Each structure stands twice: as structure tokens, then as C-alpha cells.
Amino acid sequence: MADVTLQPTCPPSKRPQTLFAPSTTVHGLRAAQSRLAAGQRFLDVWLYHDPPAALADPALWTLVPAPGGTRVAVTAATVQAAPTPHVELTIAGTPDVARYRLEVAPPAGVDFDPLRTWLPVRLRPECPDLGSCFDPPPEPLAAPPSPVHDYLARDWRSLRRALLEYLVREQPDADLSIADPTVTLLELFAHAGDVLHYRLDRVATEAYLETARLRTSVRRHARLVDFTFSDGASAQTHVHVALRPDDPDLEVHAGEVAVDEPGSELAFALEFDLTARAALGEIPIYDWGEEACCLPAGSTECVLVRPKPADALGSGWLAAGDLLVFEVVDPDDATRHASWASRSQDWPTDATSVERLREPLTSRPAQVVRLVEVEDVADPLLAPGMPLTRVRWHPDDALAQAYPVGVDSSEGGDEVAVARANLVPAHHGRLGGSRFRVEHADDRLQDVGGGHHALEVPVLVMDKADMDRRRLEDRHHVAGIDRIRNDRRMTDKCPDVEVLAGHAGIEQLLGLHHAERLVGVAVMSR
Numbered sequence: 001m002a003d004v005t006l007q008p009t010c011p012p013s014k015r016p017q018t019l020f021a022p023s024t025t026v027h028g029l030r031a032a033q034s035r036l037a038a039g040q041r042f043l044d045v046w047l048y049h050d051p052p053a054a055l056a057d058p059a060l061w062t063l064v065p066a067p068g069g070t071r072v073a074v075t076a077a078t079v080q081a082a083p084t085p086h087v088e089l090t091i092a093g094t095p096d097v098a099r100y101r102l103e104v105a106p107p108a109g110v111d112f113d114p115l116r117t118w119l120p121v122r123l124r125p126e127c128p129d130l131g132s133c134f135d136p137p138p139e140p141l142a143a144p145p146s147p148v149h150d151y152l153a154r155d156w157r158s159l160r161r162a163l164l165e166y167l168v169r170e171q172p173d174a175d176l177s178i179a180d181p182t183v184t185l186l187e188l189f190a191h192a193g194d195v196l197h198y199r200l201d202r203v204a205t206e207a208y209l210e211t212a213r214l215r216t217s218v219r220r221h222a223r224l225v226d227f228t229f230s231d232g233a234s235a236q237t238h239v240h241v242a243l244r245p246d247d248p249d250l251e252v253h254a255g256e257v258a259v260d261e262p263g264s265e266l267a268f269a270l271e272f273d274l275t276a277r278a279a280l281g282e283i284p285i286y287d288w289g290e291e292a293c294c295l296p297a298g299s300t301e302c303v304l305v306r307p308k309p310a311d312a313l314g315s316g317w318l319a320a321g322d323l324l325v326f327e328v329v330d331p332d333d334a335t336r337h338a339s340w341a342s343r344s345q346d347w348p349t350d351a352t353s354v355e356r357l358r359e360p361l362t363s364r365p366a367q368v369v370r371l372v373e374v375e376d377v378a379d380p381l382l383a384p385g386m387p388l389t390r391v392r393w394h395p396d397d398a399l400a401q402a403y404p405v406g407v408d409s410s411e412g413g414d415e416v417a418v419a420r421a422n423l424v425p426a427h428h429g430r431l432g433g434s435r436f437r438v439e440h441a442d443d444r445l446q447d448v449g450g451g452h453h454a455l456e457v458p459v460l461v462m463d464k465a466d467m468d469r470r471r472l473e474d475r476h477h478v479a480g481i482d483r484i485r486n487d488r489r490m491t492d493k494c495p496d497v498e499v500l501a502g503h504a505g506i507e508q509l510l511g512l513h514h515a516e517r518l519v520g521v522a523v524m525s526r
Helices: 014-020 156-170 181-206 215-224 308-316 334-341 464-470 489-493
Strands: 029-037 040-047 061-064 073-080 086-092 100-104 118-121 236-242 250-252 257-259 267-270 274-276 301-305 323-329 367-379 383-393 416-420 423-428 436-440 458-463 497-501 521-524
Touching (some): 029 118, 236 274, 236 323
Parallel strands (some): 458 521
Antiparallel strands (some): 029 040, 040 086, 061 100, 073 086, 100 118, 236 423, 250 274, 257 267, 267 423, 301 383, 323 416, 497 521
């Protein structure tokens, strides 16, 4: 049975201490033990505080079996005072020896820690050792004696020798002359065996996807699992449209092209429209008040803290179907990161209090997931009133590796994971048939302010009318660029140029050291 994980894996120390505090009014399940008395099964449940009388309702308690397991019901629930205050549940039915999941639906007016509304329990106290509840396996049958055959005989010579040995064993006085008709017949069988073994080797090679050599064999393997094997497809990736803090929203459209640098052959056509928002450029992951936490490999959900700049988006700041990417960044300073993650400040800042979004560590791979469920949750114990959102993604997108939620220094340097939105799928390739030319932007824009000269490089220009006509036609699909960035300063200095997408960040992929000076693809308006 898969356990739902609402928090990262971490040493649970701070939350239990807070739950045990006498001043805390938040309840949570702490322990459970089953017992068998006079043929009736009971389950005793202890909480961190004395259980309220409202929990004496069997409709609030549920026992969920493992997949395919036997269901049991809770028929009665009472609050007992001895030996210590606890809830006694009466169970009907014969449970399995496997673990069950005890869940409680918090009644109205009773605050419950959302991380402690369930417990794994076993309902067979008569089985202290799981093996004692199973019959011993039957004795294996003795294997029959192996026939005297040389299983390594696969070619003509070895098969002929094996057949002659069998002939001598069955007919000791047999004539082994090459002119004997029996020997001739054996040689024909040896030849047929040689041909058959060759074909068997070929069949065995093509029978497995890992060793198949023929494209037709791979296509047939894919057909067995209902996968349509196309004649060829280009690679696919996701483009992250990153904005600076307080930048206005940026709209990108399907069919527009993202490049690593002007005029490059490495180009990617966006598949969908997207409105990129700076508030979603960096999102903290909630650690539930613990330290040294991480999202383990295989996770399919986590709880995010809504950034303060995203408050204007309301409760729908994330929705099912959105794409998120998990990346590992350098927190720079654990105190400042904790201040931002707890919504004490709007944006992450550096040592000089300059607001910025942090670059991902190139040594830590990122992972993109597609959300299937978004739900608002609350932590009444440690963060009452904080806007928390639980997100779940498809099991096919389960995390391939662990990501540190708290500041982690185990690898020699501080690391912490963040989530980012503003992602759009893309395929490698340019719009077919469009006319491109390269212009030198330094002839048109000299200074963009702040001491930056972002356009002092060639800019790839495409006729807008031609692009509008070819925007969604004849796209050549292929993969991967890790992120693009926009530069609004271009439109400020050159109104007749529409910025589709700028770039800074792919320099880590291609070894560029001055990527802030690249502005990317521009479209001339007529």
C-alpha cells in the first residue's frame, strides 16, 4: 500500500515537541495497538493530548486495506480513560496480516495536524511474527534426473558427434562408417539442427528489446504495450520563460521560436501559448517546520508556499495541468532564504538586498512534472494562516532523485530546492519556409540603461508578415534547451521590434560567459 506523503522525509523532532506542549490545542494521532479479547478485535488509539469526546463516533474512523486486501469496518468508538486516555475502536471482520491504514476525519471544531491524521497499523495481534500466520511452504519436488545430452552442441560437428554417441549407446555394434546409411541420416539431422539453432539464436536476439537489432522487432515490441512506434520524431523539451522580479507579464505564443543565440541552428518551436508571470519564477517548498528535509526519490506530491507576489493571482495561482520544474539553487544565506520561504519578504535577495531569482546549480539535474491535482491546505500547528498549496503530479513523473527542501550542506556547499512555473513544451526545429536575416543591433540601440548593452550582438530578424503566415505550418520538431529569458529593454529603445524571447541561462549548457548580452529572436513589425 502506497503511503501518501504530505511532507518531505526528515527527522521528526520539532512538530512532535510542539504537539506535546500543554499550550497546544492541535491534536494528532500518535500510536495504535490492536488486541483480541473474547473473540472480539479492538484497536486502541492514542493522541498527543487527551482525545476529545467528538472522536467517539465510528463514522469518523476508516481502516483502508492494502490493494486487494480484505476490508474491515469500525463498528464502535469510545473514549477510554485507563490506562491512559485513548480511543477504543471495535473492529468487525477478519483482517489480513498485512498493514492497514487507520484514517480519521477531524470533526468540526477540532484542530488536527494534517500530517498526523493517519497511522499504519496491523490488526492481527495473534501473529507476533508474520511467519506464524502462514502455513509452511510444501516441500519442493525432487527434480527428475537430467538426460545425458550435451546442451552445448549447437553446430554441425558437435551435433554429429552427439548423435553418434547416442547411436553407440543404443546400438553398440552399429557401423560408424561414413558410407553407412544410418550415419548419412545422422549427418542430415545434424545439418538440420545446425540451421535450426542458428535461427533460434536470431529469434532469441530479436525477442528482447535490449538485444533486438531489427527495427521491425522493436516496432513489434512496442505494439505489445499499445505504443505506436513512429517512423521518426524529433526530441522534445520544456522551455522555462524566466522574468526578473517585478517584470510585467510576458505572453509567448505557439509556433514562436526560442534560440540559444541569434542565428543559431539550435532552435525550438513552442507548442502552446503561455502567459509568463514573474511571481511564479521561484516558489518555496514547505518544510513543515523541520530541518534537514528532502523530497525523496519517487515522490508524487509536495506542499508549496504561495509567494507574496503571487497573492494577486488568488487561490488559482496554480491549476491542474500546469507544469512545474524542481531545481536546486544556492541559497546564498540560510537566514535570508528562510525569511523568503516564510513570506517575510517578497523576493530572494543577495547580500546587498538586491532582489533576484537564483540560477540553478548545473551539477544538479532538474525535473519537470505536470500537475494533476491542486488543493489548498493549512498547518494550524506551526503556520496558521500561511497560504499553503498541496500539488500532486502523475506517477509517471515521480521524482527520479531526492531534492533538499531545507538548506543542505552534505555535499560540501549549501543547496536547497525550489519550484518554478512558466514552462511550455517545445520541439526542436524552426518554422519551415521563413526568411531570416541577421542584423547588427549595435547600429540601432546603443545604450539600454544601467550600464548594460544587451543588444551589442547580432540579432536574428524575421519578417513579421511571413512569420504570421508560417507560424503554425510545417514545423520541424526535435529537443532541448533548458531556459530562456526575456529582455523588455529592447522594446523600450526600439518600438518597431517585438521581443519574442531573450536568453540568459543556456550559457551553462553551451559554455557561454556573456549570455546577459544576448537578447534572442526578434520580429520586425511593419
